[in-house]
Amino acid sequence: MKNVRFSDSHEWFAAEGDVVTVGITDYAQSQLGDVVYVELPEEGAELTAGDEVAVIESVKAAGDISIPFDATVLAVNDALEGDPELVNRDPMGEGWFMRVRLAKEGDLETLLNAGAYADLVGG
């Protein structure tokens, strides 16, 4: 059973043990509009809490993804290169951004749970 948490900047984090999949929420993709380009980190990159780790460009605007914990990039979603609209079509599934290994387990506990995140975005 995955433990899914959310940030107030509209990223989701699905953890299985110390491996966490990162993406943006349905609310975030609906606000951004049509995604046309995603810039992802290199596999193996060491990420520091608070860093901007990916850039997401829609037709109208650019946004960035930050992660609230230290981690190492295990894999990135190469499918986004050819089909960035996966982020719009399936933000919580096929439109994932990257898989990382947490530097310290338990780092997710301070993030929002599904109910608290739903309250944040108004429903």
Next chain:
Amino acid sequence: MNNELRKTPLYDLHTELGGKLVPFAGYAMPVQYQSGIVHEHLHTREAVGVFDVSHMGQLVVRGSGAAAGLEELLPIDIDALEINQQCYAVMTTEDGGILDDLIITRWAEDEFFLVVNAATAAADIAHLQKRLRGSDIRVLGQQALLAVQGPMAGEILGELSPAIRALTFMHGMRTELLGEECYITRSGYTGEDGFEISIPAQVVDTFTRKLLEDGRIQMIGLGARDTLRLEAGLCLYGADMDRTTSPVEAGLLWSIGKCRRPGGTKVGGFLGADIVLAHIVEGVSRRRVGFTVQGRIPVRTGTDLVDEAGNVVGRVTSGGYGPTLGAGIGMGYVDRGYEKAGTELQALVRGKIIPITVAKTPFVPQRYYRG
């Protein structure tokens, strides 16, 4: 904040259709509806899109000296404009810059209809009042403006008013559409065949709802309006040209009437003509160009353009993703020597070097109806 924003007569419709309203030139305007910018863009290229452009300024200039007076402000051949014919023009500053760009239509021998940008309308009116003292300048504040654009626009509107089928690009006429008195022109800002309809504000909501009953027609927001005009290679005032750029630098020499250029029968005689004519004769130190991007990455406004050695030789003024092309495109100013189509340059995006190529515009073929 929304309290201060003006609403067009289609505000309720925009809201009902799920329009995402944003502040634009003092108005609450829909940047997109539920289907999104890419879908709206492609729909306009394939079928018909309706744009609420009621925020734009609609003016009428009238008076026995109007034609001669306007020729002092616009470097075009107004004498050559037939009744119901229209023309794109830049309104120049005393320094040879661009105060605004507009479409002027001759309504009568001494009466002209001008559609100007929303953000510059107030300044334009002040300028016209100051410079055209003998003419009556009227703002059509009770008229809405709709753009109906796309390859099926002629067929669909032709069913409502058969007479408009004969209109060719940059011509207009008075007609009745769905029982409403309109002034309709065959023009637009998408590169497609299409029309702009000036219609009384109190009936535009009913009119637009009736149009939308035809499943081929969709409302389109400002987001797609911008991507459509960019693909069509059309300038946006305030981004691609302004008071600091001359029409020659802006690549708008084509809009200056041949008779107003050096060697013409009515050479000069408009504000800033000395500078503009010098730019025509001597050339310019920078010029607006289009460019294509290798890959899908948007190269946005304000991005520096550099040569192989890393020298900054230009700057992006409009840029992003072209949905029809599925690629990044843009326009910007480059220094003399870099303006030739095919010139390879680089854009610096978040510290990364993105190769771009100077390209001819339009990026997609224009499909105007010329009869």
